[in-house]
Amino acid sequence: MISPAARDRLFRRPSWTEAQTVTRALRTETVGGAVLLVAALVALVWANSPWREAYAGLRDLRVGYEPWHLELSLGHWASDGLLALFFFVAGLELKREFLVGDLRSPAKAAVPVVAAAAGVAVPAILFTATVFLAGADGDALRGWAIPTATDIAFALAVLAVIGSHLPSGLRSFLLTLAVVDDLIAITIIAIFYTQGLELLPLMLALVPLAAFAFLAQRRIVVWWLLVPLAFATWALVHASGIHATVAGVLLGLTVPVRPRSHVPVVSTLPAETDVAERLEHRLRPLSAGFAVPVFAFFASGVTVIGGGAGAALRDPVAIGIVVGLVVGKVVGVLGSTWLLARFTRARLDEDLTWTDIVGLALLTGVGFTVSLLVGELAFGAGSERDEHAKLAVIVGSLLAAFFASVVLRRRNATYRQIALEDEVDHDGDGVPDAFQRGSGADRTGRTRGTG
Incomplete structure (x- = not known):
């Protein structure tokens, strides 16, 4: 049984069930992040090659049916369409975390929620201050939300490269923070980047949404019904x-995450089935391995040759984005966590040092997918300022990843040894002994280093 003191520790070990869920998510997102990095690199090289016109032609190729406002370029299909799948999975994660995950407990939810909120607010403030002090035009302020997002796939790909031996509490915190960050980003997009709202289509959207929810709640999960409604x-x-990605979140939030004691006769699934987990298991690989990388491919093709890089990095918008990602994120996440430890009963878990928290806070500055999307919404896809914003997101994310790697690589050897100890299962019940003990109270003899 976990003592009251252990319950108050920051970044303490999650439950065994939660740890398994996090591990599965991390495995998929890490592979997806590697694919994302390759897709972005290919786009960047192609956009700066002698064949860059072919890249632009492919990105701007329009397909679809205009009367339904669906004659879009391939780039827009990726950002408006494929990313809806990414946000659908995010919606499933949000509902799971808040209803059956560790975030159902206010005590557990407080730290990642506060850290995520501060990790959004501080970068936005620093961006605004940078643009204002540089005397940029008012249009530049539309990009205030670009450096606020954390890209979980990209961040976990970096984590896999530098060593995946962080304690499960830290890794769970990173994933949870990213989920809350996604919720905030979705809200920002829906409120601040919606133009020319048409109420009739929005009201009509409630009809297929309600039908989707009805089928999902009754466990009638057949693709030929759900996909057309979605x-x-x-x-x-x-x-x-x-922005159409909001639809993905709304659809995800309608899916049940708890088994039911009774289901209708027409249900295609047994009562004990977790519908959200079933859909997430099938769709997360498609989201992480296809939807997000394709979006990254079309969004990352920034031309930096011929003075493009110099012009971008002189733009106050680009400078503000880099400052927000590299400085704002670490100040927001680390500062809010320290304040919670300083002024509440919460204490840092005994398995961790503040150096670990610094590294994690730096890693949250890896912003990519949602940052690129917000840049397009703020300045218009393909505009000069959007190109500057894209380059700044890439530079800022790489700098954040580099600094995080410098900090966390030093800790990798220590945590590798701790991980070997934690995998021991003396009683043979299938659950590592570490998950059946207090969250650190009985492991004070370990050598953690001072960071």
Whole structure:
């Protein structure tokens, strides 16, 4: 049984069930992050090669049906369409975390929620201050939300490269923070980057959304019913002027995450089935391995030759983005965590040092997918300032990843030894002994280093 003192520790070990869920998510997101990095690199090289016009032509190729506002370029199909799948999975994660995950407990939710909120607010403030002090035009302030997002796939790919031996509490915290960060980003997109709202399509979107929810709640999970309803919801939300990725979140939030004691006879799934877990298991690889990398491919093709890089890095918007990602994120996440430890009963878990928290806070500055999307919404896809913003997101993310690697690599050897000890299962019940002990109270003899 965990003592009251252990319950108050920051970044303490999650439950065994939660740790298994996090491990599965991390494995998929890490592989997806590697694919994302390759896709972004290919786009960057192609956009700066002699064949860059071919890249632009492919990105701007328009397909679709205009009367339904669906004649879009391939780049827009990736950002408006494929990313809806990414946000659908995010919606499933959000509902799971807040209803059956560790975030259902206010005590557990407080730290990642506060850290995520501060990790959004501080970068936005620093961006705004940078742009204001540089005397940029008012249009530049539209990019205030670009450096606020954390890209979990990209961050975990970096984590896999530098060593994946961080304590499960830290790794769980990173994933949870990213989930809350996604929720905040979705809200920002829906409120601040919606133009020309059309109420009729938005109201009509409630019809297929309600039908989707009805089928999901009754465990009637058949693709030939759910996919058309999901597409209709997405298309109507897109036509309303709200960014279509919001539809993905709404659809995800309708899916049940708890088994039911009774299901209708027409259900295609048994009562004990976790519908959200089933859908997430099938769709997360598609999201992480295809949807996000394709978006990254079309969004990362920034031309930096011929003076493009110099012009971008002189733009106050680009400078503000880099400052927000590299400085704002670490100040927000680390500062809020320290304040919680300083002014509440919460204490840092005995397995960790503040150096670990610094490294994790730096890693949250790896912003990519949502940052690129917000840049397009703020300045218009393909505009000069959008190109500057894209380059700044890439530079800022790489700098944050580099600094995080410098800090966390030093700790990798220590945590590798701790991980070997934690895998021991003396009683043979399938659950490592470490998950059946207090969260650190009985492991004070370990050598953690001072960081």
